[in-house]
Amino acid sequence: MFVVRIPVSFFPRFVACPIANIEATMKLLSLWTVLLAVVSLVLYKIFLSLKEKRRQNAEAARRGCGECPMLPKKDILGITRFRESIRATRADRGPKYVVEEMNALGKDVHTVQVRVLDYTLNVTRDPENAKAVFSSQSNDFDIGVHRTQSWKPLLGVGIFTSQGETWKHSRALVRPQFSKEQVSDLDLAERHTRELSNRISAGVGGWTETMNIQPLFYNFALDTVTEFLYGYSVHAQNPDARAALPAVKGMDEPNLLELGGNFDQGKRWIEERGAFYKWYWLISSKDFDHRCREIHKLVDWFVQTRLQGGEKEKDPQLADGRKKFILLNELAKETQNPLELRNESLSLLFAGRDTAGALLGWVFYFLARNERVFNKLRTIVLETFGAHTTSEISFAQLKACQYMLHVINEAFRVAAVIPLNERVAVRDTTLPHGGGPNGDQPIFIPKGRQVLIATYAMQHRADLWGDDVEDFVPERWESKKAGYEFIPFGVGPRSCLGRE
Ligand code: HEM
Secondary structure (H helix, E strand, O other): OOOOOOOOOHHHHHHOOHHHHHHHHHHHHHHHHHHHHHHHHHHHHHHHHHHHHHHHHHHHHHHHOOOOOOOOOOOOOOOOHHHHHHHHOOOOOOHHHHHHHHHOOOOOOOOOEEOOOEEEEEOOHHHHHHHHHHHHHHOHOOOOOOHHHHHHHHHHHOOOOOOOOHHHHHHHHHHHOOOOEEEEEEEHHHHHHHHHOOOOOOOOOHHHOOOHHHHHHHHHHHHHHHHHHHHHOOOOOOOHHOOOOOOOEEOOOOOHHHHHHHHHHHHHHHHEEEEEOOHHHHHHHHHHHHHHHHHHHHHHHHHHHHHHHOHHOOOOEOOOEEEOHHHHHHHHHHHHHHHHHHHHHHHHHHHHHHHHHHHHHHHHHHHHHHHHHHHHHHHHHHHHOOOOHHHHHHHHHHHHHHHHHHEEEEHHHHHOOOEEEEEEEEOOOEEEEEEEOOOEEEEOOOOOOEEOHHHHOOOOOOOHHHOOOOOOOOHHHHHHOOOOOOOOOOOOOOOOOOOO
């Protein structure tokens, strides 16, 4: 219990108050009471935080931890850093901002502590610490409540947003659907790739006009992933190709075409909420609510086609008589709960569309700027696959095309599709590196502390990748066996299910 003692002289004006002014006196009195309560609360919080700091110092010393370098505050309350990081996120330069701030402290400083307003977190670009967080000490960490809460309005409770036992249940439900045979349907990819090339028309001399192809890749990814998940492509690439949709009792026919736009805006809101850390709840808007509602309406419609549909919906056949794999149908064999089906399938849609669309965009970005790499890749692809139709090419053959994998890896490395990951300590723990004067001692991570794993920053460390770290050089992968400094699909118990 924290007691504040106040001298009697604190109240002289009240003691001298005449009866006629009793109303004014009461007002002043209540003002003083509020002020007193606020001051007491602040002092109490300071007391608690000092007590916790002392406990943490003692615990850190007991565990042999060294001090972790602190990013300079820039102002006493840490407001400037908060504003800077939000601006960087809005300008899509969050990953670069992290590198610049860490480099400003020292190019050999790879784990730092940051204070933003009253919130402390750690940021690391040290592969050993990434290994601890994701693998060797993964029991000490889980995804944070900020991530859960920031994303929940859109994704609900599913594999991406749940923790502990709830997450284990989701993972057990979804994981079996990602066996190699099921995700290697090249016919599906082929059909949507043809549609993609139809969107790019060649002009004079076989060249296209200058155009923004990134939206085409997002549409391609959306078409492919919706067909894989729900059996229906939303045909974002070609609205005219849309087949007649089955009627669902009690539901209007959904507007498939708006899905992409709703996703883009919904994701913007989620990123903004994430950038506000524990103050994510400050960011809400009618637009965000609207986007979430529209996305839910569409996914619910897909779910109901399955729940209300007959045998044709449950086990559709391909033209050649094979069974068509639809992930929702497989999930529905395990649960008939419409909300669970919505949340789990929506998590996969969200996971698959943006990442795959962004990766394709980056690969083409680098190919367009590296003629040597483009020509080499083109020759290899033509030599290896040129004489075959798609149905003659296997998934295993594609994966064996080394140079193509090197180009993809290099795009992942230089651009980083997921440049920042995070975990929160579920108990007091340590990270193996970054403490003490030489950074070789462990650092103490108290329960509740958020750790950002800066994958982009890790992939841009010259000491790990060489002096040409900023260049796009797929050949570096011929001799490179990457460890935790390159984890584009995450690693450990929560690693990506869709990497194939
Ligand atoms: C370029 C493509 C992709 C990249 C770079 C990527 C990257 C990642 C990363 C880094 C994680 C780990 C998140 C964490 O540690 O918290 C992850 C998780 C996940 N990914 Fe992917 N992903 C890609 C494509 C896909 C696709 C196509 C799907 C499914 C259709 C998918 C499904 C998932 C799921 C379900 C998880 C969550 C696993 C869990 O929390 O248990 N991903 N992905």
